[in-house]
Amino acid sequence: MKLRLFPQENAGLELLSSMAQQLVLGVRRMSGIFGASPQDYDQLAEELHQLEGTATDLHFALLTSMRTSFINPLPREDLYAISRLLSEAMEKLDGAAELIALYKLTKLSRRATEQLEVITRQAELTAEAMRQLNSLDDLEDYWIEILRLAKRAERTHRMWCSELLADHKPLVYARHRDIANQLVDVTKDLRKVATHVGAILVKES
Structure with missing residues (x-):
């Protein structure tokens, strides 16, 4: 029998799960931007921006839920x-899409695709983990895999910036570097989510 940390039915956990799912949808929109023509950037970026707005609304809903619930499945500071x-993470993904639209970048490095692959996997694992926050047994592998992916993202970012510096003039380099920085920051935030979950596992074990 699996050890249950928290009640299975809880508004707070459901809101976290919904936020993580918005991130999964946002990554899919970003993938669409990578394959789109510049004339389609604005529309696709706006769609991602709307997902970011939904994620923000869910965040505020969670704050309200914590204030009005007598018993929460996690300490309030952990939920928050x-x-x-x-x-x-969603804000930074949205920022990357906005920059691509503003700069009208037409040729992103293959490193961008590699980084998005990492983010996609991180987002999917995080969404699954948020649905399983009431079970110790299902979260340790998530924690470890997110950390592994984050290290891969850091290496990709270093190679990306090095190649940009070698291949582009300063203005073009700066624009592409802005995108690279936004995307690696998404991976860092998702690593922080996993690290926080790991701290909960240690605390509750």
Whole structure:
């Protein structure tokens, strides 16, 4: 029998799960931007921006839920920290899409695709983990895999920036570097989510 940390039915956990799912949808929109023509950037970026707005609304809903619930499945500070990190990851993904649209970049490095692959996997694992926050047995592998992916993202970012510096003039380099920085920051926030979940596992074990 699996050890249950928290009640299975809980508004707070459902809101965290919904926020993580918005991130999964946002990554799919970003994938669409990578394959789109510049004339379609604005529309696709706006669609991602709307997903970011929904994630923000869910974050505020969670804050309201914590204030009005007598018993929460996690300490309030843990619920808030995870929700804030998910919200920040979504904001940075949205920022990357906005920059691509503003700069009208037409040739992103293959490193961008590699980084998006990492983010996609991180987002999917995080969404699954948020649905399983009431079970110790299902979260340790998530924690470890997110950390592994984050290290891969850091290496990809270093190679990406090095190649940009070698291949582009300063203005073009700066624009592409802005995108690279936004995307690696998404991976860092998702790593922080996993690290926080790991701290909960240690605390509750």
